[in-house]
Structure formats: structure tokens, C-alpha cells
Amino acid sequence: MSLSRRSRSYLLGLFAILAMSEVPAHGERNQEPFLRMRTAHFYDVTWSTDKVKVNEDVVIEGKFRLFEDWPANLPEPDVAFLGNGTPGPVFVRTESWLNGRPAIQSVPLKIDRDYAFKTVLKGRIPGDHHVHPMVNVEGAGPLMGPGSWVQVAGRASDFELPLTTLDGTKIDNLETWGVSSVVGWHAVWIVIAILWLAWWTRRPLLIPRLVAIDEGREKLLISRSDLMAGAVLIVLTVSVVVIGFMWAENTFPRTIPLQGGRAVVKPLPRSQAPVDVVVERATYDVPGRSMQIRASVTNQGSRPIQFGEFATSGLRFVNRELPAAMATVAPNYPKELVPPAGLRLGDTTPLGPGETRSILFDMTDAAWETERLTSLLNDPDNRVGGLLFCFDDRGERIIANVSGPIVPIFKDLVAHQGMTH
Amino acid sequence: MSAQLQENRDSVTLYGRRWSRENADLSRTFDILVVIIMFIAITAAFHLHFQLTVGDWDFWVDWKDRQYWVTATPILLIAFPAALQYVFWEKFRLPIAATVCMLGLTLGIWITRYSGFHTWSYFPFSMVWPATMIAGGLILDAVLLLTGSALITAIIGGMSFGLLFYPANWPLLAPFRLPMEAMNSLVSVGDYIGYAYTRTSTPEYLRFIERGTLRTFGGHSAVVSAFFSGFVCILVYLLWWYIGMAFARVATLPNRMKSFMGLHDRGAEGKDA
Numbered sequence: 001m002s003l004s005r006r007s008r009s010y011l012l013g014l015f016a017i018l019a020m021s022e023v024p025a026h027g028e029r030n031q032e033p034f035l036r037m038r039t040a041h042f043y044d045v046t047w048s049t050d051k052v053k054v055n056e057d058v059v060i061e062g063k064f065r066l067f068e069d070w071p072a073n074l075p076e077p078d079v080a081f082l083g084n085g086t087p088g089p090v091f092v093r094t095e096s097w098l099n100g101r102p103a104i105q106s107v108p109l110k111i112d113r114d115y116a117f118k119t120v121l122k123g124r125i126p127g128d129h130h131v132h133p134m135v136n137v138e139g140a141g142p143l144m145g146p147g148s149w150v151q152v153a154g155r156a157s158d159f160e161l162p163l164t165t166l167d168g169t170k171i172d173n174l175e176t177w178g179v180s181s182v183v184g185w186h187a188v189w190i191v192i193a194i195l196w197l198a199w200w201t202r203r204p205l206l207i208p209r210l211v212a213i214d215e216g217r218e219k220l221l222i223s224r225s226d227l228m229a230g231a232v233l234i235v236l237t238v239s240v241v242v243i244g245f246m247w248a249e250n251t252f253p254r255t256i257p258l259q260g261g262r263a264v265v266k267p268l269p270r271s272q273a274p275v276d277v278v279v280e281r282a283t284y285d286v287p288g289r290s291m292q293i294r295a296s297v298t299n300q301g302s303r304p305i306q307f308g309e310f311a312t313s314g315l316r317f318v319n320r321e322l323p324a325a326m327a328t329v330a331p332n333y334p335k336e337l338v339p340p341a342g343l344r345l346g347d348t349t350p351l352g353p354g355e356t357r358s359i360l361f362d363m364t365d366a367a368w369e370t371e372r373l374t375s376l377l378n379d380p381d382n383r384v385g386g387l388l389f390c391f392d393d394r395g396e397r398i399i400a401n402v403s404g405p406i407v408p409i410f411k412d413l414v415a416h417q418g419m420t421h
Numbered sequence: 422m423s424a425q426l427q428e429n430r431d432s433v434t435l436y437g438r439r440w441s442r443e444n445a446d447l448s449r450t451f452d453i454l455v456v457i458i459m460f461i462a463i464t465a466a467f468h469l470h471f472q473l474t475v476g477d478w479d480f481w482v483d484w485k486d487r488q489y490w491v492t493a494t495p496i497l498l499i500a501f502p503a504a505l506q507y508v509f510w511e512k513f514r515l516p517i518a519a520t521v522c523m524l525g526l527t528l529g530i531w532i533t534r535y536s537g538f539h540t541w542s543y544f545p546f547s548m549v550w551p552a553t554m555i556a557g558g559l560i561l562d563a564v565l566l567l568t569g570s571a572l573i574t575a576i577i578g579g580m581s582f583g584l585l586f587y588p589a590n591w592p593l594l595a596p597f598r599l600p601m602e603a604m605n606s607l608v609s610v611g612d613y614i615g616y617a618y619t620r621t622s623t624p625e626y627l628r629f630i631e632r633g634t635l636r637t638f639g640g641h642s643a644v645v646s647a648f649f650s651g652f653v654c655i656l657v658y659l660l661w662w663y664i665g666m667a668f669a670r671v672a673t674l675p676n677r678m679k680s681f682m683g684l685h686d687r688g689a690e691g692k693d694a
Contacts (some may be wrong), residue, residue: 081624089543089618095604102604104616106626125543136624161617165599165610174614175545176598182550185593186527189555193524195561200517202444204435205452212436221434221514222566230516230566237585245588248595255598257642258486259608260632307689356509 028085028132028144033376034071035143036313038385038403040064040135042145043311046330047131052123054154058091060084060133061118063268064145068112069385069403075139077109079262084119085132085144090152091121092161098265105263109135112401113267116346123152124159129269146314148334165252185244192236199229271398273301275390279404280358282384284374287411290364291384295402297359298352303392310343310363310402312386313373317363324391339365350393361388377408460525467501467522468529478629479530480538482548482597483615485590488631491553491646495583496653498554499524501659502561504665507571512669515681522530527551547597548614556589557582561658571662579658582649589645 045062052058066077082096082103096103097118109115117133129152133145161174171177201416209221276298283292299305308325310317316333319325320342329338346360368374376382385403427434433445440448471479474497478490502519509518530551538549564578565571597611608616616625631642 079626081626083621083624084619085621086619087571088621089545091619092617093619094617097604102606102607104604104606104612104625106624134621136622136626138626142624144623163601163610163613166607167599169599171610174617176546177547177610178686179546179550180595181596182546182593186531186553188552189553189589190527193520193527193555194560196520196562197517197524198587200515201452201456204448206455207448207451207514208435208438208440208445209515211438213512213514216439218514230563233559233563234567237556237563241556241589243587245590248592252595252599254600255595256600256607256609257598258483258611258628258630260486260605260628260630273485396475420619 004344028147029370029372031144031396032379033313033373034379034381034383035074035140036373037376038067038069038071038383039137039140040066040072040143040145041311041385042133042314042330043387043389043399044200045133045146045333047148047150047332049333050149051151051153054123054152054156054158055160056123057094057149058121058123058131059118060121060131061117062133062145063114064133064135065114065387065399066109066111066403067403069383070111071381073381074137076111077135077137079106079138080104080109081136082117082119082138083134083142084121084274085130085134085142085147088123090125090129091131092124093119093160094122094161095120095154095274099268101263101264101265103138103263105261105398106138107263107265109137109265110267113270115265115267122152122161123154125156126152126154130393131280135164144314146334146337148332178249185311188240192233192240196229196233229315233304273303273392273398275299275301275305275388275398277388277400277402279384279402282382282404282406283409284368284377284406285364285409285411286374286377288364289366289368289374290362291368291406292363293361293384293402293404294346294412295359295361295404296356297400299351299353299390300355301392301398303394303396304352305352305390305392305398307343307345307359307361308350308391308397309388309389310386312384313371315339315365315367315371315373317341317365319343319345321348322391322394324397325389328397329387336367336370339363339367341365351390376406382406424553432642433655460521463501463505463521464529467526468533470501471498471526471530474535477623479552480549481615481620481623481628482550482594482611482631483596484628485597485611486628486630487587487642488646489629491587491643491666492650492653493649494552494554495557495586496657498557499561499579499582499654499657500661500664502558503575503661504668506561506565506574507662507665510565511666516562519558519561519565520555525556527553527555544546544618545614548618550593552586553593554586556585562587571659575655575658575662579655580651582658583649584647586650587647 042062042064048059082098084093099116128149130147131150132147135143137143163171212218212221278296280294280296306322308319308322314337316338318329341364344362351357382405383403384406388400388402390398432670438654475494477496479482502522505518505522509515534551538544539546560581561578565574568574599610600607601610601613603613648663
């Protein structure tokens with residue numbers, strides 16, 4: 001059988017499209033914009049490498065702020081857990097720290113406070129994996145930070161996770177620890193069950209037995225040896241349970257229950273020279289893919305400041321004319337999360353100490369669409385939120401919260417109305 | 422052969438009734454077909470019930486705690502065996518329903534743990550191994566056989582079903598309760614496995630586990646939980662025995678539609694007569 005020329009062309013085209021298409025990440029863009037704009041804002045996120053072999057580490061570090069304008073429909077982060085957004089256990093998490101404290105347990109966090117995190121992941125399953133920092137908040141779900149692709153090379157079968165327990169037991173590989181015992185005990189019970197079923201199913205089963213009961217001969221269905229077998233089964237079952245229990249007690253005399261306590265982590269200290277931002281009007285130009293925020297900004301510090309970055313939902317609109325701001329963008333930070341036009345200001349004059357000024361912030365990029373943040377306009381709670389990074393003349397950074405209602409501008413509709421009127 | 426089964430060249434006596442050899446063979450073929458179909462159906466239905474009710478407590482090694490896992494699993498598991506025991510015992514005098522349920526469940530669980538959790542989602546078996554429930558099923562069947570009473574099976578078998586679950590699983594679980602130190606914290610090996618192998622949307626706090634509420638019982642949470650579970654199993658067993666009875670009845674309604682359409686309902690006529 002041979003394919004026609006046209007069919008071959010179609011097939012080639014299909015393969016080409018499949019080969020070119022980007023491997024999909026795991027749906028972070030499907031999270032509602034209010035979740036991504038007004039809950040956990042991640043910043044200073046770094047990935048130690050974008051390529052590891054199986055058994056090698058990648059370290060993800062950074063900070064996050066739990067936003068001041070926390071959505072009213074979400075519970076406060078009284079119970080939270082530092083996770084990592086990966087496609088399942090393709091990495092193994094060997095360490096995670098929150099402000100230098102172990103993050104193996106859940107913790108209460110505070111709104112409008114900052115936390116530094118560090119997660120160590122060990123490559124396990126080969127492939128290209130999208131790796132995010134993440135905070136899970138009870139009732140709010142997973143709150144994802146920015147994601148970067150990390151390639152794991154090698155063979156999955158080479159992965160090992162050895163450890164030593166406190167009683168000195170050496171575990172060569174946690175992947176297979178205890179599995180032979182599990183399989184062995186399951187096999188014991190399965191064999192006993194099959195023997196019991198075989199005892200009964202070796203005889204005619206259904207219709208003859210049903211007829212016998214209907215005709216009042218049910219006493220013939222259970223023989224003395226059946227009753228003996230039942231008694232033996234009880235003794236055997238209880239004996240196997242007792243023997244198994246005693247074997248486990250003798251083999252593993254020191255055990256502890258699952259640990260379900262909560263940890264306590266203090267937030268990072270607050271900034272000493274805050275900048276106060278009050279949004280006057282925020283608009284989103286739908287066809288132009290442009291967010292404009294006019295805000296009254298007050299510099300409550302003692303040094304003049306300039307505006308270096310507006311960050312929201314992992315996107316970083318960086319003021320490319322401010323070297324101090326550009327220096328914060330690591331070379332391996334995901335390019336698609338740093339829009340090329342960056343942050344543009346209506347007034348670039350530094351804001352003096354104690355001064356209040358109305359400033360226009362312009363963030364224009366297709367990223368608003370590709371990151372699906374414009375679906376914000378369909379939310380019942382239509383507010384924009386993000387962090388404004390300000391730099392004083394010594395290059396010191398001050399982070400301010402920016403939040404307020406947002407108004408969409410449908411230019412095509414305006415033009416249409418203009419023509420009809 | 423025993424008194425139950427006697428045979429000669431042309432006929433065979435099965436449980437006190439003479440059957441032609443051909444009918445006996447046909448009946449045996451029917452047995453085999455129905456047993457295969459029933460085993461698959463029970464496996465599928467019971468496995469679905471198990472996934473939806475016991476769920477995470479059995480999926481993960483760091484959910485198998487001394488309180489909720491021990492309490493909830495037997496209570497949720499005894500329903501199917503109880504209902505099927507009514508059918509198997511009352512209609513066929515076969516004390517194998519609970520064992521069939523547990524064996525089918527074990528087969529179904531291993532298939533999903535291997536294909537869904539391990540192969541598809543990369544979780545290691547040390548994290549997702551299933552508990553064994555066969556011991557409880559064997560006891561239920563044996564007690565029903567020896568007593569022939571649903572009430573005594575509920576009391577002795579139901580209580581044993583709850584009590585045996587934890588000790589029967591301790592040889593599987595104990596290696597995962599060894600203490601270890603991770604990031605200056607004390608955790609069990611099972612805790613660490615749950616921590617290390619990421620479940621993206623199942624953070625630590627979602628675990629429905631003992632968090633200290635039963636410590637007032639001298640630390641013997643599992644014993645208290647097992648007795649409570651056994652007690653509730655007695656009630657659940659009886660409830661589901663009667664549900665099995667209700668579902669085993671063939672209920673019919675007079676066909677009113679026929680009379681509306683001017684036709685005679687022969688069934689109703691016969692009943693009247």
C-alpha cells in the first residue's frame with residue numbers, strides 16, 4: 001500500500017507541526033488572574049541550572065510576598081505549605097526552607113509579609129520539565145510562581161535515594177524500600193484466599209446449589225469437612241496476622257507515628273523606607289494589549305527613588321532605562337516572562353523624599369494575552385495587583401504594593417460608537 | 422466422592438438430586454462463565470467504591486495513620502462484602518463472598534497502582550503500595566459458614582474485620598514508620614517519602630491524619646481506632662446485609678400502561694385470579 005503524494009504532504013505537515021510545537025507546561029495559565037495577581041507574588045526567583053543529570057540537584061531560590069489586597073473570597077493563609085510546581089515526582093524534593101527554617105511541615109503565613117524560600121530538587125525522570133516555586137494555601141489551592149524549563153538527562157533506572165534512619169538502618173534506595181515485604185505479605189494472603197475459593201469452586205456452584213436450596217436440601221450443601229475447613233481458616237488467618245505482627249515488632253522495634261505537627265516561621269523584616277502607591281485609575285486596552293496605571297506615589301523615605309519594575313503573575317515589566325533594575329534580571333530567567341518593551345513611565349524624574357506625584361505606568365505587551373491575564377475582565381472581582389520595585393540613588397530596592405480596580409477599554413467599540421453617533 | 426456428589430456413566434447426583442450428565446456439564450460451563458463475569462464485575466464495582474471512599478488513605482504511605490486510616494478503611498470496606506454475603510449465602514450457601522470481594526479488590530488495586538500511579542505518574546511503589554484487606558474477608562466468610570447467622574457474623578465477623586485490619590497491615594507498614602531526621606526535624610520514613618515525591622496539588626496539610634487528638638488514650642491510637650472501627654463495622658455489616666437482601670429481590674409493578682392503551686395486563690389478571 002502506498003500513500004498518495006497529497007497524503008504524504010499532509011502527514012509530513014502534521015509531523016512538522018507536532019515537532020515544532022512547544023511541550024506544554026502544566027496549566028498555570030489556567031489559574032484565574034485574581035489568584036495570580038493578588039495572592040503570592042514571587043520575586044528574585046533563580047534556578048541554579050537548566051540542565052541536570054539524574055541524581056543531580058537543581059536549587060530554586062527566591063522570595064514571595066503574600067499580597068496586601070488578598071482576595072476576600074479566599075481564606076487567609078493560616079495553613080500553607082511550600083511546594084514545587086512540577087509534573088508530578090519527576091524530581092525528588094530533598095530540601096525546602098522558608099526563611100531558613102525547614103519547610104517539611106505546613107506553616108501559618110502572614111499577609112503583606114515577605115518570605116525567602118529555597119528548594120532543592122534532585123533529577124529523577126529524564127525529560128524537559130517546567131519547574132515552578134509554589135505555595136499551597138489551604139482553601140486557596142496551589143499559588144504558582146514563575147516557571148522555567150529544566151532538562152533532566154540520563155536514565156530513570158539510575159535514580160537512587162539512599163538514607164539512614166535514626167536507628168541505624170541503611171536504606172539503599174527509598175524507591176524500593178519495603179516493597180518486597182509488601183509484595184510478600186500480599187502474596188501470602190492472596191494464596192490463602194485462592195485456596196479458600198478453590199475449596200468451594202471445585203464443586204458445582206450455582207444452579208445445582210440454587211435448586212438444592214429451593215427444594216429444601218440446603219443441609220447437603222455444607223459438609224462436615226466444610227465446617228472443619230472454616231474452623232481451620234479462622235485459626236490460620238488469626239495465626240498469620242499474629243505472626244506477621246510479631247515479626248514486624250521484632251524486626252522494627254523503634255517506630256514513630258506519622259508526624260502531623262505545624263511549624264512556625266517568622267516573616268522577613270519589613271522595609272524601613274516604604275513607598276506608598278494609591279491607584280487613581282487603571283485601564284486595560286484590550287486590542288492594544290496595554291495596561292496603564294495612573295497612581296499617586298509618595299516617597300516616605302529619605303532618598304530619591306526611581307521606578308524599576310512592575311511585577312505580577314510572574315511577569316516582569318522592567319524599566320530598561322534603569323541599570324539597577326536591569327541588573328536584577330538573571331540571564332537564565334525565562335525570556336517569555338520579561339516583556340521586551342518593559343515598564344514605561346509618564347515621568348522619569350526621580351521622586352524626592354517626602355514627595356507625592358501622580359505617575360503613569362505603562363506596561364504593553366502580548367504577554368497579557370499569552371499568560372491569559374486578560375480573562376481578569378471576566379472575573380466578578382475585577383482588580384489588578386502587583387509589586388512595584390523602586391530603587392534609591394544607592395541602588396537599594398524598595399517594594400510597594402499596587403492594587404486597584406481596572407477598567408477595560410474596547411477601542412473597536414468606541415470607534416464603532418463614534419461612527420454611529 | 423462425598424455424599425454431595427455421586428456419579429455414574431449417564432447421570433450425576435448433585436446435592437441430592439439426579440442430573441443428566443449433559444445438564445451437569447452445562448451447569449458447570451454456566452458456573453465458569455458466571456464466575457468470570459461476576460469476578461470482573463465485583464472487582465470493578467468494589468474497586469470504584471474503594472477509590473471513591475477510602476481513596477487517599479490507601480493511595481499514599483504518608484496517609485496511612487493510626488487514627489483515620491485504621492478507623493475509616495474497614496468501615497467503608499465492609500459494605501460490599503456484607504451485601505454480597507447475603508446473596509451468596511442465602512441463594513447458594515456459598516461462604517466466599519467477602520473473600521471474592523477482597524481478592525477482586527486486591528487485583529483491581531494492584532492494576533491501578535501499577536498502571537496509574539507507578540507507570541503513568543512516576544510514583545514509586547514504596548509510596549503507593551496498597552493495604553491488604555483479605556484477612557478480614559476470610560474471617561467474615563468463615564464466621565458466616567460456622568454460624569450461619571447474619572447477626573453473629575456481624576458481631577464476631579464485623580468486630581474482627583475492624584480489629585484485624587491494622588495488625589494485618591503492620592508488617593507492610595512498619596518499615597515506613599522508622600524514625601529519621603530530615604532538615605533537623607524528626608519524621609518517619611513514610612513522611613519523608615510523601616514529602617520527597619511531589620504531589621503538586623496534594624500538600625502536606627491536606628493529609629487527613631492523626632494530629633494529636635487521640636493522645637489522651639495513652640498513645641494507643643491504633644487500638645482505640647480499631648475497636649471503634651470494629652464496633653461501627655457491626656452496624657454497617659447489618660445495614661448492608663439488609664440492603665443486599667433488598668437488591669436480591671425481584672420486584673415488579675403492574676403494567677398500567679397496557680390498560681391505558683386498551684390492552685389486557687395478563688400478569689395482573691393472573692394475580693387477581
